[in-house]
Amino acid sequence: MPESATLPSATTKLEYLRKDLEDLRYYLDEFSAFLPLSVIIVNPQGFILDINQAFENLIGLEKAGVLGSTVAKLFCEQEQFAELEARVLKGEVIKGARATLLLRDRQISRSLYLSPRHDCEKNIIGYFLGIYDISENVKLTEGRNGTVCARTIELEEKSEDLLRSRAALMNILEDVAEEQKKVEQERDKTLAIIKNLADGILIFDPHNVLTLINPQAKEMMQLDESSVVGKMAAALTKVTNIMPLINFLGRNIKKVYRKQLELKSDKVLEISAFPFLTGRETLGKMVILHDITREKAIETMKTEFVSVAAHQLRTPLTTVKWSLHLLLHGNLGAITAEQRDLLMRTDEHNERLIGLVNYLLDVARIEQGRFVLRNKNVDFIKLAETVIAPFLEVSKNKQLNFKFIKPREKVLPVNVDEEKMVLVIENLVDNAVNYTPPHGNVTVSLSFDKAKSEVLFTVKDTGIGIPEDNKQRIFTKFYRAENAAMASTSGSGLGLFITKNIIEGHGGRIWFESIQSKGSTFSFTLPLK
Known part of the structure; x- marks a missing residue:
């Protein structure tokens, strides 16, 4: 029998491998829940992505109430923690930093362990934060030497457990990186939609800094992306082509809905601006530019047509009016009662038409900006x-x-x-x-x-x-x-x-x-x- 016939097929190997991976994932989940060490997974912006069971037990809150919040808010010394966070995001591993953890009913002193998280290309994508109790260490220093030695040995064993736990958590990181990849794919889809919309889109962050402008907005405003992206709204007033828009919206990008803005290039834009939120937190502001130049041109032509038509109707209607008055007043001879009734009804309808023509002329004057007030x-x-x-x-x-x-x-x-x-x-x-x-x-x-x-x-x-x-x-x-x-x-x-x-x-x-x-x-x- 050929040797290849005794080997498992590629499909069988793949099934074995998939089962091993599923077993490993289940083991890691169980292991994370079993760990006595409180562990938090944090993204580069300082938001909590995941916590283990030990941390849930420590703070007395469920995972859903913590995910998405900033990790710095958990500690009294927020400024000092921000410094630690900056160091670890530069690649430094920090051991033994002390901080006071804020719980609902008390404050407790804990020791921190911070380690960078890397993706497969060695880019830093956040960090791990380990929190462990140091109160026992303090008590040990006040106890007897023999007890200290015994407890020291115990702590060393725990430290070894922690090192093993860290290795396990590094494996968990691979799963987190996969989820991060999915998030990035969704982000890329959103950006693709924004870039391919027919309307112009500008995105400002909570500090009114322009972070994104799609191709349609660049074309409408005749902008170079490099000259505007990354600048605050206040600084954009110095950029000629976008200055009318910023002056219109204000430096704080006020909320507007379908307001018209006419540019010097004879282009008319319909502007809508509004904040976009997650819960009560403002993530930024979106400005939508809709080009209505063609619609305004058609509207202008309609107005001009109505004005011309009304003027053309006005003269014959006035002639009909005076002719009817001549007949009603007997200037052209006597008329019967039946004729008078008919002429009066005709005059009434003619007056109504004259009134409509006058209304149309007023509307045309209003839309053309020629409705002059003589106060x-x-x-x-x-x-x-x-x-x-x-x-x-x-x-x-x-x-x-x-x-x-x-x-x-x-x-x-x-x-x-x-x-x-x-x-x-x-x-x-x-x-x-x-x-x-x-x-x-x-x-x-x-x-x-x-x-x-x-x-x-x-x-x-x-x-x-x-x-x-x-x-x-x-x-x-x-x-x-x-x-x-x-x-x-x-x-x-x-x-x-x-x-x-x-x-x-x-x-x-x-x-x-x-x-x-x-x-x-x-x-x-x-x-x-």
Whole structure:
């Protein structure tokens, strides 16, 4: 028989080897749990990766409550321990250092043994920390010589056990290194995802130092990675291409969501910045850059088209308006009652179209930054009374309880654009009257806050209200709440958009509270200037 036929096959050898490795791993786990020496495995950053059963028993905490915390926090002398940690991470083996261990109910003195951990390429990847009791050593020095000798022998035996334990722990290190390799693979996957995202990504550490920038961000900002990575945000203000972004976010990288930033290169970016956490600990901050240059260009073209179309519609609609008025006033001859009714309804619809065209022109001016305010000092009470007057008759016909509550004290003039403020009040009051059913209430109130030096205008109704899931979009253009769109009243979805821009253009603010089927309250403030 050939000699090779008597030898085990390669597959059989591999199975034997695998079984031996499994037996060895089980032995090491059992041996680690059996060891009387408290052992901690620490990574280069000082975080605890693993502990054995002896250390769990010593501190009275389960492993899950300790892993991931910093090892220095276990000791009173944290500064001295930091020095020991720095030495061992340089490759030094430290024996017999003393430290006071902090437990939940007491402090105990212990001796430390620190040894570097190496990977297969001899790179330092952390260290082992052994903690053993020295209280008995102190007592021995106070005892009799014979007892000292006996205890010394015993301690020497224990030391030999510790050396053997260290050899076993070095074997365990191989398993730890394997787990470390898996962690590094996951890290590499994450970095690959970040680098291949369509959006630009910048990562800052907890101290606002830029640690990573992906290729898309470098291209958007036209940056050289070597000139920005590793620098604090404050230092980046001196780098021309990234300076607008840092000035926008601040040196502490404030939290923002989908805010626009226009660069000198005619590029428009949508910026989002937020911290990323593990538990309550901030690991750093992420900045996402989304290029919306194309979308903004399309939006600009739409705005320009709306502006041109509205201007083109305005002239014929005005011509129709005056033609209808000539017919209604009998300038072109007598008309029958039926003809008058038809012409009046036609004129009403024509006025509605003219109003829509004017709204579209206002929207175009707002988006193009041409919505100019022509402010002057105005008696706001008189202005509000003038605008509200026509709605009193409408409310009466609709059987609404309409109230206007004016301030009792004398008030100063408000510096506003009168024409545009008329539009604001008309929009809010018109909405309240239109969307409140018969026998409902509409209350308009005006007050002045001397302490804040501002005027407060409020319109409260008992109308249809706004659904909860519609509230976030109520001030966006061309949007109407679902229940309003289903109501019999007409609307363009532009009134509140224009109103918000007018109020904010005056340095004021506008907000609302609403419950569906119970009513809404719209309020705005204006500074007294």
